[in-house]
Amino acid sequence: MSARLTDETTTVPIADAQDVEIEPGMPWPSAYRGSRYSLVTSREHKQTVFQWKYNDLVAMVDPPTGLLERLSELGKSRGSGKGSxxxxxxxxxxxxxxxxxxxxANQAPVDSGWIPVYLGTLDGEPDFDIQVNPEIEASNVTVWSGFPFNHGERWAVSYDNRLIWKWQDYRFYSAFEHPELIEAYQEFRTTAGRLYINEYGHVFVNVPQQQVPESKKSELAAIHSKWEQKTERQNDTAxxxxxxxxxxxxxxxxxxxxxxxLYxxxxxxxxxxxxxxPVVEDETYYVAAAHGEELSDY
Structure with missing residues (x-):
């Protein structure tokens, strides 16, 4: 399957229980977040590629149709369109x-530095060999086989059972309540911690194996064993x-x-x-976020 950039207006919740409509090309008035990719020139492919990367782990595919052009039109990297x-x-x-x-820039919350910009929505899937959009099943808790780093929005489940988006010293709650999602998280992890949601809506959780509830330890071991047998049978070394x-x-x-x-x-x-x-309640966040193109997520 291939992917393309679509020109959809999106709705963004902001402070004071308000929503704003944002058109493609306009400043992004919310937390800068999500799966991280880059458009780079590949010597191997002799063209611009859409890249996922974590240290020495790299995957490259053709860019979503229209993405490089949109970035170039808006002035990204002096018009080359390259970057994160x-x-x-x-x-x-x-x-x-x-x-x-x-x-x-004069329409952004902060008009200097690196301005977060909304480009449009992703339709379809880039042709990565790694499975990041598995079929949805009624009950399919399993090991997450997709990209394990720089992938998905990183949320935290708080001690008061709410979802919080965190970056550096900033903490922003979700605009909505998510009791069922949090309950599913707590089946295998009872302590506050992280969960990840990728661009296709799939949710995976970091499960410290030493902190799994006693009632779930045998189930988790069986899930892991089943996954190992399946990947071995399919020779899925990736x-x-x-x-x-x-x-x-x-x-x-x-x-x-x-x-x-754990998916x-x-x-x-x-x-x-x-x-x-997330709802940005502290506008100094925009000042901090403008300090660079890609800043540490922590």
Whole structure:
């Protein structure tokens, strides 16, 4: 399947219980978030590619139709269109453009530095070999075999059972309540922690294997074993390598102590399909976010 950028207006919740309609090309008045990709020149492919990357792990495909052109039109990287983009859990494609190159900087919450910009929505799927949009099943808790890093919006479940989007010292609650999603999270992780939602609405959780509730330990072990047998049978070395890397990174080099990436379902299965959306209540966030094109997520 291929992907394309569509010219859809999107609705963004903002402070004081308000919503705003944002057209493609306009400044993004919310948290800059989502799966991280880049448009770069590939020597191997001798063209511009759409790239996912984490350290030495790299995957490249053709860019979504219309994306490079939109970025160029808006002045990204002096008109080359190259650089980083994000894709939210709602499929909104975002980027940052230097204010000196961006015609609508004066309409942004902060008009200097790197301005977050809404580009449109992603339709379809880039042709990655890694499965990031599995079929939705009634009950399909399993190991997440998709990209394990720089993928999905990173949310936290708070001690008061709410979803919070965090970046540096900023904490923004979702505009909506998500009791069913949080309940599914807490089946395998009872402590406050992270969950990830990718651009297709799939949800996966970091599960510290030493903190799994006693009532779920045997079930989790069976899920992991079943996944290992399946990937071995299918000779899916890419999925095995990605999960092993996640376990090693989160376990300080020891996969036995790592956090298992557990797929718990699709947003459509929880809370009437509500997509979590952070509400920026502190406008100093925009000043901090404008300090660079890609800043640490922590």
């Amino acid at each position: 983009v994000r894709v939210t859990a709602g499929g909104e494609v975002l980027t940052k453009i230097e204010s000196s190159e961006y015609a609508y 999925a095995q390598r990605l999960v092993t890397r996640r376990l090693k990174v989160t376990g300080g080099g020891n996969p036995e102590e790592g956090h298992l990436p 718990i379902g699709h947003l459509s299965q929880f809370d009437d399909g509500l997509i979590p959306r």
